[in-house]
Amino acid sequence: MSTPSLTALTPAPGQSRGLRSITMARGDMDPRTGLLDYVVRNDAHTWIRRGGGLVAYGETARFTVTGPDRFTRAQEWWRSELAGAEVEDHLGVPGSGLIAFGSFAFSKTSPHESRLIVPRVVIGCSEGRTWLTYITDDAEAELTAESAEAALAAYLAEPAPDRVPDAADRLGPGVLSEDQYKLAVADGVQHVQAGELSKLVLARDVVAHLGGPVATAQVLRELAVRYEDCWTYAVDGLIGSTPEMLIKVENNTARARVLAGTLDRKNAPQGDPDYPNRVLAGSDKQLHEHQIAIDSLTETLQPFTSSMTSHSEPFVLQLPNVWHLASDVTAELVADERGEVPTSLALVQALHPTAAVCGTPTTVAGALIRQLEHLQRGPYAGPVGWIDAGGNGEWGIALRGAVVETPTRVRLYAGCGIVEGSQPEAELAETWSKFRPMIEALGLTGPSGSSGYQ
Template sequence: MTRTDAAAPAAADTRLRVRTVAVDETAPLVPRLDPRHPLLWMRRGEGMIGLGEVLRIETSGPDRVADAAREWRRVTDAADVDDRVGLPGSGLVAFGAIAFADDSAATSVLVVPEIVLGRRDGRAWVTRIELVDEASAAPAPVELPEPAPKRDVPRVRFEPGTMPPEAYTVAVAEAVRRIDDGRYEKVVLAREIVGTLHEGAGLRAALAKLADDYPDTWVFAVDGLIGASPETLVRVDHGTVSARVLAGTASRGADAASDRDQAARLASSHKDLAEHALAVESAVATLGPHTARLDASPEPFTLQLPNLWHLATDLKGTLGDGSSSLDLVRAVHPTAAVAGTPRNLALAAIAELEGFDRGRYAGPVGWVDADGDGEWAIALRCAQVSADGTVRAYAGCGIVHDSVPADELAETDMKFRPIVEAFGAPPPSPPVP
């Protein structure tokens, strides 16, 4: 395995040989994951898993995305790629996870696996990726692991992290006070919960539960970051660019009638519509300069997930400047949906009021191919699992003028639900004074 970073661009000397062939494969993807080091990108049962690791690009700091894009271009320019499938995700790909903040202690990574098993539009493929100096003249046939039997989800007991519930409500109240003072329009504040993973089964069962319970989200696993995100940050496919903006949240109803009422209230909520408009405006402003045309849904629509409703707007356009998906990730991150408005003032408020390093939470997560195409989501409904078994889960809310601290705290509990249930425990909800 070759490792490179921005300070020592060893990737310039790295040459990869890549072979992709179609296969007749119908078994589910998740049971074939490496339980210790899963690499996964999937929605509605289609996507990719990665096995092993040939190359890792690590970056950090304000230029982390640009540095990763530069190193990735060096790798792809030197690669020998034979792709006989030609679908999004076939050929040479890297799975990626980017830290949220410029000064985060967490590294940003692009991971190139040895084997990729993919499925899309009813077709399946296998890609083998090798270092040229290690590749034989006649590569051995690819042997995929047998699907593992289904196991119970691992048990993790979560406790409040650096930002306990009572501190979160104080921070929200302070953010509202500053918004009322005119310092900024919106700021997204998050909190964390922490637990320990003891089971030897690893993360495969947790990811299987996320995939089963939230099939319409992007279920991902990259370098210990796992989650199920409903929000597409940016997708690039042969010159077409698309994104899905989410902002504004409501709980699901107890029955069909109350569920419809919840969706209707969300769709007409002045507070949620205002928050959503700021997020859409931010996305259009950052994507627009890179497109020849960019269209948005005429009105926000309500997106139904198993545990909540979101206000959503879809964007779709045509690239006008040849940007890669990583170039667009650099342009749009962080969006108003996970930072606030104005961006720089909101980021300063997050650093002051949250009191912890978000790591890769709310950062871009996804994949990029040799042409620069790819799919990237925002790392939401997620947790970072460290080598020592520490599990840090995150949830946040957009704070605007009308925000009520107790309501925002309850919303974070809703957003914790996918991860805590994937790890077999209810979220901690201590009473708020």
């Protein structure tokens, strides 16, 4: 596989044909809130975990693409934008300087447009360092600390109002009814039992119909506070808080967090701290599903690395809605025969789709997903995150999320890994546990009655 190099993605010195940027350090943030103080606009792009990350406003450049070569073409566009860029970066840390936020369709056959978006203003915070980046395509614009602060102030001058629950708010079914989803799961199990594949991930959707416009900034703040161990993201109407890191690249070190195996906390017994370990780590079905996901990632990542480490056994990740079996993987990236080190987006191209969101083998699973789900996943379960000019970046899997389709309609997605021992009723219940973060953040009540809808 051909992968662009970090060097190739570095802007050429002395050239200024297009994008221009300046990055400078800023003062300390409030440690109690961090970047959440800047999540005040419904159109902001965000990538936040434990108060740090990136929040961006505006748009200086955009690239959209569909098809199986969407990652390659996006990298080529980013490389071409950087080749003529003028960059003044006083920090030189991952995420500073020129940056693009991205969201990619799950499926290579999807009509949904994958995208890279270069914002106008970025606030970043990492390891105690805070910075401001101002990006423009105006050759005459001033690139100074004063102009950057003025641009930021203009965006912050019009914060979006919060929203209160409305009597007209309701949660309705998506493409498949609950009974139809259970039939799809049963069909999937039969394909696994027939030996066609070892794992299949089947998703479904529900739709939130709101009595008033959604307050995206408020939703993101709720998610970031409640799910601080997840990565809260927003790119062009795709919002959520994912627990799964597809790949993070920082100075030639790659990291990933793999999840597979889920236990709902809603009906867990009280006073039994060993319950999640016993039920998850003691379940052959859950361990089997998790091992498939780990093997899928490490086997694909291995050709790009000189060394790789991961947990010998998965750990239990505790989230407010569920427990997951989780494993962290760290790898040192190695240059190929041309001396090129893969960028974060090149690794995304190699890794997606993983067994955690598609199945194994992926070609068989992908075809069955299209046959059994009857829905367009769009960006759900696709890569979402950012890349900088040095090839560093963070790309999560767009899980525990939703797409804002109109100001009053939000489509939520959730999926489950189907293996030989899967039970349709249990998988349906698991989807409701995964919908819960978005349902609560939208100010809706959870499932009620046998149907699960309001």
